[in-house]
Amino acid sequence: MIAEAKDLQAKEIKLTDRPKYTKKDLVADHPTWCPGCGDFSVLSIYFKMMEKLQLPHEKITSIAGIGCSSRFPYFVNAYGVHFLHGRAAPFATGVSMMRPDLHVFVFGGDGDAFSIGGNHLNHASRKNVKMTYVIMDNFVYGLTKKQTSPTSPLGFKSKTDPGGAVDQPINPMKQLIASGATFIARTHSHLPNHVMEMMEKAMAHDGFSVIECLSECTEFYPGAFDAANPRKGGAFNLVPADHSVTDEIAAYKLAMTPFPGYFGVFYQEQRPTKNALEAKLIADSKARAENASPTELLQKTFARLS
């Protein structure tokens, strides 16, 4: 089956046969986000990246869970899926495993990634399933109108914590490093060039690439990320130039820097993807079975059981 998907790649319409597309061709529904929402920035950078890469529309697949940011697929004119709260990563795993010809993106928020789908993120990471996961982290539940999120800082006042959040928030970078993701970056939606740089690096990475993008909720947590926004008087600290991205301990130390912390690639390693491991298993199994057809394989099995 995977071999068939490869055939499909060969059959792809040559890019030269198609007129180049522009951002206009990639726009679908008008975003439902509030004015000033950080997610707009991520969307427009996604368009820009596609425009640059000229990936055929039908090869782009955006998959999302539930939340404000998870409306993303509706706004892109490409194949998209609006799946269940927290379960976008395993859904994307199914797509990625069967379709090496597709570029699989997952878009979601902090609730999807670190709360209801926390375990799924860990396992897609450790299995190194090829996909790019962009977590638009706004430190609050926006779609349901201001409840505490797993990344809300201590003391944050929400409808579920009127007196201020009391639970220790998740440190996304620490969590991702521990989970075994092979490309981990952090960026800020108010700095589009940096977002673009991280997205391009993530997409070029052969494996599970994940980006935490601070994305301000202007409605329910305005100013949350001003401390990292130079235009608002904050400091946008890039990962130090001498940081070794293959050094897990160094990455962990960066992650422990108090907010607003660092931005850039925290960690990257080359490890065989789940996709490559399964493809090898298929190749080896088929060779051992002398490339027998499904009918021949079943006939042999049934003869053994008769």
Place this chain on the structure above:
Amino acid sequence: MIDEKVADSSTAPGGQRPPGARRIQDAVIRFAGNSQDGIQAIGGFLARLAGRTDKDVMTYMTIPATISGGPSIYQVRLGTGEVLSAGDDVDILVTFYQHSYNDHISTLRDGGILIYDSDNVQPDPNQKRYRAIGVPITGQTVEAIGGTAKDKGKNMFVLGLIARMFDLDVPKLETMLQAYYKGKGEDVIRNVIGAFNAGYGYDIGKVTDTFEFVVPSTRVTRKQVVMDGNQAIAYGALAAGIRFGAGYPITPWSSIMEILRAELPKYGGIFMQAEDELAAIAMACGASYSGYLSLTGTSGPGLSLKTEALGWAVMAEMPIVIIDVQRGGPSTGLPTSVEQSDLNIACFGGHGDSPRIVLAPSSVEDCFYITLEAAKLAREYSSPVIILSDQALATRFEAWEMPDLAKLTQDISPDFSARGPNYKPYENAADGIAHHAPPGTPMVDGKYPVVTGLEHDEAGHPASRPANHVMMVAKRRRKLQVLAGRLPKAETYGPAEGNVLLVGWGSSHGPIREAVDKARAAGESVSSLNIRYIQPLQPGIGEIFEGFNHVFVAEINDEGLYGYGQLAALLRARYCTDKIRGINKTDGLPFKVREILNGMNEKLKQSAEPALVSA
């Protein structure tokens, strides 16, 4: 049963049977020991041997929920005709321990034979109900093998004893043993064969007879295959062309995922062991979305978790095959016992109006064919399909006719041909069926679709307008009504009219048919109906019900708050007749023929009618 069916030995054709052998049509043998004694292996070899000769076989197994140790039994019914159930009463009981003897002696029929390990068991010396034969199984095995193996070959010693008693094909058995233990090394094979030969050579004395199976009048010449229900489902999925599966280990579903994990790569496919049940079905939804019909599976507790994504698949109209190997519930319940109590969750589990297809296989053979059919229906109706198997089907071996694999094996590769313009995956067509384009499919007008769990319009866009939801809810329901109209008409076993109709589903089908045979042989008016299509129901069921005075639904679940089991409640809601009553049980064991007949007589008594056959 042995003494009921002894034929006159003078009619034996060929005359090559051993002197003194009693000729029989079937025999029920129960092995009772502990789970580590390898008694399942004895049963497995007998089942395979029977499948390779002209005997039919059905087995029955219980295993303890504990990981190691604890009581375990295996029951084999060997017969020369069609074997429909594992047998109510045991003809030959083999007990390894005192507790095996204590717990199972009551299952031995009057006049049956008890073989006990005289090293471990002391039977009641005063009983006259059965013949007791003590064999020092432990001591003889240790003597035969010796060394460090200790009593590990006891099962093979017993297999030898049984082979002698039933005049089984020893060369064939030895070949099977050699093949089975090939990978375990020369020492193991030597021990196995040594123990088997010791058992075969042990002089059991004149205390008992040897037996020979009657060659059936309609001799089965076709080739047979022997496997358990889980194997049949796994191979059915491979034949159906399913190339992606995902699952999470849970008893008794796990062996399906183990087989698929080993087999799928040879077919170019992938099986993913997911982090949990939710991820497993999410992965399967993703792979189906990508164009490859996918499978996931589980047992009871896992289905509870899977209902979330099942609802998405209903809403998105995503084809997917879900196996539920039912066990005792609720919660962790009885992990290694049979129950038919997941019908409600399979049909109705989840929030919102979410119609889906539910099928129930009635035998191991049907496990194979129903998986092929499930794949076909999932794709044709763009719908999730649940297969309700159960622990009894999953763990029993049956011999069934070799399928025509060349004819049945399917290639269901996705269709990536261009679609559009104005492509509407959810067009409100008369048949209500959605038509998805997998990603990678070019759209001629350059407009690409999003698949969503939100209510959507015909193009797949989120749409919450009242009229749209009305239309789409009806559309998703209508496609199953269209399917219902295309299903084969329901047919009874036995005459289509009469006094009592026994209705059943899943693994109860066999014992119900045997109950019908028994009742009809006694001159009573009893027929049966197997419900294979649980949802939607086949046409013709209402008409059949009209032809009977009583409709009794026999199912392994509770009679519920209002006196009917889960299928009975569904049928009462659908056909509005108070003729429908339940014969229910919740002991975690497959139906005995006697239990069905007793249940029937009891219900008839309640309606002040004379009892039919005595069970």
